[in-house]
Amino acid sequence: ESKAEGRGRLKSFQPAMLHARQLRNQLVNELKEAIAGNQLVLFYQPIVRLDTREIEGVEALVRWNHPTRGMVMPDEFIPIAEETGLISELGGWVLCTAVEQLQRWRNDPLTAHHNFNMRINVSAADLQRLEFVEDVRDALSTAKLDPTLLVLELTESAVIQGNDLDRYTLSSLERLGVGMEIDDFGTGYSSIDYLRRLPVHAVKVDRSLLSALGSDPAQPALLAAVLQLIRACGLGAVWEGIETEDQARYLLGIGCTSGQGYYFSRPLSEEVLTEQLRHHKTWPVAD
Ligand code: C2E
Ligand code: MG
Ligand code: MG
Ligand code: MG
Secondary structure, rough: HHHHHHHHHHHHHHHHHHHHHHHHHHHHHHHHHHOOOEEEEEEEEEEEEOOOOOOEEEEEEEEEEEEOOOOOOOOHHHHHHHHHHOOOHHHHHHHHHHHHHHHHHHOOOOOOOOOOOEEEEEOOHHHHOHHHHHHHHHHHHOOOOHHEEEEEEEHHHHOOOHHHHHHHHHHHHHHHHOOEEEEEOOOOOOOOOOHHHHOOEEEEOOOOHHHOOOOOOOOOHHHHHHHHHHHHHOOOEEEOOOOOOHHHHHHHOOOOOOOOOOOOEEEEEEHHHHHHHHHOOOOOOOO
16 A cells, blocks of 8 residues: 555645746746846956955856846756756856956956956866867957966866866866866865866865854864865965955964955945946955
8 A cells, every 4th residue: 555655645746846847947948048138147256365355356156137036046047057058058158258347347447457367167067068168268369368367166076077078178278278276175075186186276165164163163273274285285275255354364364365255245246346446455345
């Protein structure tokens, strides 16, 4: 009778599953239209030098300005874009838009004195595309930007697969001269071996490591050890999720140089960040 029970349960789940599948299909179709129809927008979050508090980079973070649902966050649609292959179109749009925006900031006499780079998030699927390196090279040369001004953020899971195509793409990108960084360090399968092997220049430490600071007595020692490990591998470190002045001071105290988080700035629209760049030298901006 357990079989019957199982069948019954399955049946009762079906309407919900059907509904979920319909919703998903609808979302996929809408996302296609969104990419073609200018509904995606990039927000930019400053990455700040912890000693001088000057801006040293911005991370481009995509949002979907949905006609009826409002601003949809990337965690809700990036996974779907990855599963359905839409990510290559989306990633291409992000790349071009971010690079053009950096060029505008560098060409605007009111913002050009800040010397900062552009970070974009790259998905595992991008590294599997042979044309990805071409796309990056084209975007940079169209915008007449030095490749070192672009930094690709790669998640651990994206680079750790480590198949031939990945390796080929990563070494081509290295030759091209763009910066590469491991994102969300400390959440995945962090291994010392791949930190040393991959052609990356820095790691971005996941904010979960910082959020335990203050509550967990072991956390300060752990953060210092993580920093030492990164240094010993010859890499730079960017700290994510800085939400308080105390955290920023603490990190500076143990020798960290770069950080990002709501304390310095939330991700901002192009217009808002442009205004800030015109009127401020350090972050957080005083209002
Ligand atoms: P991520 O690359 O690790 O980006 C950092 C996320 O942490 C962003 O969320 C940012 O808004 C958030 N954050 C920054 N500072 C703080 C802080 O102090 N406290 C807290 N609690 N959060 C903070 P967001 O914009 O929702 O993006 C989520 C993820 O979506 C990103 O994580 C990235 O993996 C992915 N993503 C965003 N844009 C793109 C894109 O253009 N392409 C791809 N492939 N993935 C993207
Ligand atoms: Mg990132
Ligand atoms: Mg991250
Ligand atoms: Mg993340």
